[in-house]
Amino acid sequence: xxxxxxxxxxxxxxxxxxxxxxxxxxxxxxxxxxxxxxxxxxxxxxxxxxxxxxxxxxxxxxxxxxxxxxxxxxxxxxxxxxxxxxxxxxxxxxxxxxxxxxxxxxxxxxxxxxxxxxxxxxxxxxxxxxxxxxxxxxxxxxxxxxxxxxxxxxxxxxxxxxxxxxxxxxxxxxxxxxxxxxxxxxxxxxxxxxxxxxxxxxxxxxxxxxxxxxxxxxxxxxxxxxxxxxxxxxxxxxxxxxxxxxxxxxxxxxxxxxxxxxxxxxxxxxxxxxxxxxxxxxxxxxxxxxxxxxxxxxxxxxxx
Amino acid sequence: xxxxxxxxxxxxxxxxxxxxxxxxxxxxxxxxxxxxxxxxxxxxxxxxxxxxxxxxxxxxxxxxxxxxxxxxxxxxxxxxxxxxxxxxxxxxxxxxxxxxxxxxxxxxxxxxxxxxxxxxxxxxxxxxxxxxxxxxxxxxxxxxxxxxxxxxxxxxxxxxxxxxxxxxxxxxxxxxxxxxxxxxxxxxxxxxxxxxxxxxxxxxxxxxxxxxxxxxxxxxxxxxxxxxxxxxxxxxxxxxxxxxxxxxxxxxxxxxxxxxxxxxxxxxxxxxxxxxxxxxxxxx
Numbered sequence: 207x208x209x210x211x212x213x214x215x216x217x218x219x220x221x222x223x224x225x226x227x228x229x230x231x232x233x234x235x236x237x238x239x240x241x242x243x244x245x246x247x248x249x250x251x252x253x254x255x256x257x258x259x260x261x262x263x264x265x266x267x268x269x270x271x272x273x274x275x276x277x278x279x280x281x282x283x284x285x286x287x288x289x290x291x292x293x294x295x296x297x298x299x300x301x302x303x304x305x306x307x308x309x310x311x312x313x314x315x316x317x318x319x320x321x322x323x324x325x326x327x328x329x330x331x332x333x334x335x336x337x338x339x340x341x342x343x344x345x346x347x348x349x350x351x352x353x354x355x356x357x358x359x360x361x362x363x364x365x366x367x368x369x370x371x372x373x374x375x376x377x378x379x380x381x382x383x384x385x386x387x388x389x390x391x392x393x394x395x396x397x398x399x400x401x402x403x404x405x406x407x408x409x410x411x412x413x414x415x416x417x418x419x420x421x422x423x424x425x426x427x428x429x430x431x432x433x434x435x436x437x438x439x440x441x442x443x444x445x446x447x448x449x450x451x452x453x454x455x456x457x458x459x460x461x462x463x464x465x466x467x468x469x470x471x472x473x474x475x476x477x478x479x480x481x482x483x484x485x486x487x488x489x490x491x492x493x494x495x496x497x498x499x500x501x502x503x504x505x506x507x508x509x510x
Numbered sequence: 511x512x513x514x515x516x517x518x519x520x521x522x523x524x525x526x527x528x529x530x531x532x533x534x535x536x537x538x539x540x541x542x543x544x545x546x547x548x549x550x551x552x553x554x555x556x557x558x559x560x561x562x563x564x565x566x567x568x569x570x571x572x573x574x575x576x577x578x579x580x581x582x583x584x585x586x587x588x589x590x591x592x593x594x595x596x597x598x599x600x601x602x603x604x605x606x607x608x609x610x611x612x613x614x615x616x617x618x619x620x621x622x623x624x625x626x627x628x629x630x631x632x633x634x635x636x637x638x639x640x641x642x643x644x645x646x647x648x649x650x651x652x653x654x655x656x657x658x659x660x661x662x663x664x665x666x667x668x669x670x671x672x673x674x675x676x677x678x679x680x681x682x683x684x685x686x687x688x689x690x691x692x693x694x695x696x697x698x699x700x701x702x703x704x705x706x707x708x709x710x711x712x713x714x715x716x717x718x719x720x721x722x723x724x725x726x727x728x729x730x731x732x733x734x735x736x737x738x739x740x741x742x743x744x745x746x747x748x749x750x751x752x753x754x755x756x757x758x759x760x761x762x763x764x765x766x767x768x769x770x771x772x773x774x775x776x777x778x779x780x781x782x783x784x785x786x787x788x789x790x791x792x793x794x
Contacts, residue, residue: 306754307754307755308755309754309755309756309757310754310755313757387645392730392751392752392755393563393564393751393752393755393756393760394563394752394754394755394756394760395755410562413572413731413732413733414731414732414733414740414741415731415732416645416647416729416730416731416741417729417730417731417732417743417751418730419725419751423726426631427645427647430635430636430639430646431639431645431646433645434645
């Protein structure tokens with residue numbers, strides 16, 4: 207333990223003497239006991255801690271109120287864009303947008319950690335009792351395949367078969383002879399839950415299905431693999447993939463709005479109990495014609 | 511003396527807070543995960559392959575198989591190449607060349623795993639898909655990526671083990687007329703084998719625990735793989751994939767998956783420690 211003076215060997219003594227001979231008199235400053243007193247050290251530690259904490263004390267109060275919006279990673283980019291636009295009009299109110307997932311958003315609202323949750327699927331019966339959902343937009347679920355794939359239309363029944371693993375070959379649905387590789391999203395993803403709800407009915411997604419953790423990863427995979435089939439947000443499909451007609455309806459924003467393309471899900475803002483006037487201001491902005499126009503120009507379908 | 515006492519108290523406190531962090535993590539993981547395993551039943555949890563959180567089925571057998579498959583593949587690749595490098599550096603290479611190349615291999619350890627994963631997705635996966643078939647995202651892809659990732663660990667610890675073999679062993683063998691290769695595999699490798707075993711086991715610990723790169727290249731399908739071209743989900747990727755969304759029993763099941771991983775890695779490290787200690791004991 208401390209306090210024990212180490213025994214100094216003759217070797218050590220010799221070294222020390224050699225050093226003293228070379229340096230001459232050891233300067234007082236190196237020998238002095240009070241180089242850095244414990245008091246000075248304590249002050250230093252205190253100052254360092256203060257320096258770390260100080261910036262955070264200031265940050266919350268300078269711009270007025272903060273509204274935090276937490277949840278679905280599918281809605282997050284749109285909400286961030288809206289928050290930015292809104293910030294220009296109403297600089298006194300700061301809207302903070304964070305991801306985490308639909309379920310995380312609901313939890314955060316339930317715990318009071320966030321005022322507004324984002325949820326990219328319809329609420330279930332239990333959740334409806336607890337929260338107030340506000341539909342801010344609708345989003346189509348596109349069924350995507352590689353452009354090299356011959357198939358361009360499927361029925362919901364085909365989809366169910368392809369994803370549950372009962373249809374294993376593309377030739378069974380009008381394509382070339384070859385295996386089907388369904389790509390799904392991870393358990394709990396809003397996109398997955400909407401897909402299961404809209405397409406799968408009581409059936410389970412095949413256990414052999416590849417699981418990717420984002421729209422982007424699904425896109426990347428389908429782009430490279432002619433045998434793949436996946437589902438993703440309609441607004442994010444782009445030019446490199448082929449979005450299929452489902453039950454003879456083309457997947458377009460117009461058809462989602464008209465209600466003829468059935469694979470659509472709501473994008474929700476979710477609140478619990480009374481909402482602060484600041485949060486209400488932001489929600490009103492999102493639902494206003496300007497907010498809706500922004501969402502439409504970003505590829506979503508207006509809330510009607 | 512007063513200053514000594516002050517400094518040693520401060521250092522002691524810092525050291526203890528680091529260790530208590532570890533203790534807290536351990537306690538937390540076990541508190542969240544263990545009751546869940548007991549409730550589901552260890553047999554059901556470890557030996558069933560039915561993972562369907564929605565329906566309340568939590569069986570991680572196929573993921574244990576997945577982790578074992580990927581780790582075995584990675585270690586086959588990692589130890590063959592790592593050991594070859596270590597032998598080349600210590601026995602056959604000009605010392606100056608070795609001094610140049612060894613840091614290069616060690617540099618591999620500094621590359622973030624997401625970069626390995628990305629390289630795997632962009633280059634390796636399409637190659638496997640085109641030339642070997644399947645989805646490309648597979649046990650094979652994950653094994654190759656992880657095999658490269660464990661190279662620095664395996665190589666540098668094996669090099670240390672081979673360098674620690676007393677010089678007279680080598681000289682004696684050469685003096686008896688053995689060739690360099692005979693000396694290497696009959697004397698050096700035998701003398702350094704516990705060090706090399708430690709290297710492999712520590713590399714294995716890294717392979718079991720790696721997450722990001724594996725999520726990107728393994729495909730994460732729930733079914734246990736039947737061939738090396740099948741996609742696979744490991745214990746770590748299961749936690750990372752579903753953590754963001756999980757709540758309630760599902761979340762506890764993920765912690766239970768964490769408990770399983772924790773125990774596996776602890777076991778590996780204990781074995782590694784034992785093996786290297788036995789070696790140290792024999793030498794001393």
